[in-house]
Amino acid sequence: MSTAEHNEVKVQVKNLTKKFGSLHVLDNISFDIKKGEFMCVVGPTGCGKTTFLNMLTKIYEPTGGELRIDGELADPKKHNLACVFQEPSSFPWLTVEENLKFGLKIKKLPEKEIQERVETIIRIMGLEKFRKSYPGQLSVSSEQRVIIGRAFAMQPDLLLMDEPYGQMDIKLRFYLEDEVLRLWREFGTTVVFITHNIEEAVYLSERCLILTNKPAAIKEIVENKLPYPRDIAGEDFITLRKHITEQIKWW
Amino acid sequence: MERKIRNKDPLGRGLGCHPYVYTMLSIAGILTFLFVWQLLLVTGVVSDRYISKPTELFLLLIRKFSDKSPDGSTLPIATLASLKVAVTGLVLAIVTGVPLGLIMGWYKGADRFFSPIFEVLRPIPPISWIPLTIVWLGIGLRAKAFIIFFAAFIPCVINSYAGIKMTQKVLINVAKTCGASNFTIFYKVGIPSAMPMTFAGIRVALGNAWSTLVAAEMLAANAGLGYMILMGRSFARPDIIMLGMVCIGALGALFTGILGIFEKRITGWRR
Numbered sequence: 001m002s003t004a005e006h007n008e009v010k011v012q013v014k015n016l017t018k019k020f021g022s023l024h025v026l027d028n029i030s031f032d033i034k035k036g037e038f039m040c041v042v043g044p045t046g047c048g049k050t051t052f053l054n055m056l057t058k059i060y061e062p063t064g065g066e067l068r069i070d071g072e073l074a075d076p077k078k079h080n081l082a083c084v085f086q087e088p089s090s091f092p093w094l095t096v097e098e099n100l101k102f103g104l105k106i107k108k109l110p111e112k113e114i115q116e117r118v119e120t121i122i123r124i125m126g127l128e129k130f131r132k133s134y135p136g137q138l139s140v141s142s143e144q145r146v147i148i149g150r151a152f153a154m155q156p157d158l159l160l161m162d163e164p165y166g167q168m169d170i171k172l173r174f175y176l177e178d179e180v181l182r183l184w185r186e187f188g189t190t191v192v193f194i195t196h197n198i199e200e201a202v203y204l205s206e207r208c209l210i211l212t213n214k215p216a217a218i219k220e221i222v223e224n225k226l227p228y229p230r231d232i233a234g235e236d237f238i239t240l241r242k243h244i245t246e247q248i249k250w251w
Numbered sequence: 252m253e254r255k256i257r258n259k260d261p262l263g264r265g266l267g268c269h270p271y272v273y274t275m276l277s278i279a280g281i282l283t284f285l286f287v288w289q290l291l292l293v294t295g296v297v298s299d300r301y302i303s304k305p306t307e308l309f310l311l312l313i314r315k316f317s318d319k320s321p322d323g324s325t326l327p328i329a330t331l332a333s334l335k336v337a338v339t340g341l342v343l344a345i346v347t348g349v350p351l352g353l354i355m356g357w358y359k360g361a362d363r364f365f366s367p368i369f370e371v372l373r374p375i376p377p378i379s380w381i382p383l384t385i386v387w388l389g390i391g392l393r394a395k396a397f398i399i400f401f402a403a404f405i406p407c408v409i410n411s412y413a414g415i416k417m418t419q420k421v422l423i424n425v426a427k428t429c430g431a432s433n434f435t436i437f438y439k440v441g442i443p444s445a446m447p448m449t450f451a452g453i454r455v456a457l458g459n460a461w462s463t464l465v466a467a468e469m470l471a472a473n474a475g476l477g478y479m480i481l482m483g484r485s486f487a488r489p490d491i492i493m494l495g496m497v498c499i500g501a502l503g504a505l506f507t508g509i510l511g512i513f514e515k516r517i518t519g520w521r522r
Contacts, residue, residue, distance in 0.1 A: 059428070
């Protein structure tokens, strides 16, 4: 991706505020996400990260502020949004192939295009032999790959990932983190990745957005210019991780 | 990465025998039951004045294929008459009850509109509709099917309602973020999610339909398995009563088997 393209603003978040009755969850959050950028969002547990994501996916309407994609107010019917949720979210009654087609069919893409995209994802994710399997017949990691693949198949304007590896062991997490980076590079997707794992955030992100405790506001947006693939034991990596940890501390 | 799919139960229940062995075990179960039944009567532990031997029932079954006594119709005619009533009532209950339950479970307005009526109708025993049914619909097929309908309708509604209510929120959210309309989410996510519960409801409905058959055929029927049982009572013929019962049981099992095939096709992903 060219530098000029990379500097183009894809998503604008302006004064985003959310209140559930008297509970003030998000407070006046504003930032931009560049086209094709990988942004991680970290913050203390219960600070409102998932609420923040649900606003971006338009599952919740904000109390105040707005979200724009390519200058237009975000609308799932108009824009291409995709989300990988914290809990397993494959459709158990659909085969792997049908799961990958799900969003594309809702978007009413031509059958040929759907087939091409699904084949690409199946090839990249190594899902050939599971094509006709149901999610219940797959291991947890294979199922998660289907869910991630389904999100990338949408070729979304904005891909949101909410602690997708929260329940996984370290080996699986490393493997899927590399997988997500590979897909991101391949498709040039704009990604917002929510995590409570600071190491994961440093490993993946180009920029890291740190939220404060509730009501969540932006504490700092950290630029992460470490070259990929990143070495988690490298000096710069550890320094950055320590800095984010210091910023996140609420105790 | 793939979980191995073997004959062995994944939870380790059972020894993981060949399917043929399990089929044989089911047949052996039935044969043992019949053998014990026969043995109790042959040895005189139970008097044959009150209960017939399986062998006698088998001979009666063959005879009843052409013999009209004592209820006035042969077994195939009685079976066909009962089938008509049960299937009409059951099919009506499924085609109205399942969509109603699904719509009530998904759309709050429909839920609020139908729930009060449904909650009042629900506790009314199906057989208490008999007197009114005679007044409204007479004593023909429609009237009998109506009684069966009431018995089968309630579980169809309740289960599909509960099934769609249990749709995982995350799956709804996935469809929502894809830009799906509420109706698209209803039929692409809600309905498939509700299917296992709906089938469980249809299974209960099936049982209710057959168990209400005798009551429905009290409505001045002139043929049918329920009617055959009633006639058996009037003529003090336990063998006829038992034959009627066995036939209803066998038909019920057959229907459950057929339903199982449909269920496997639609909810095969649960295996």
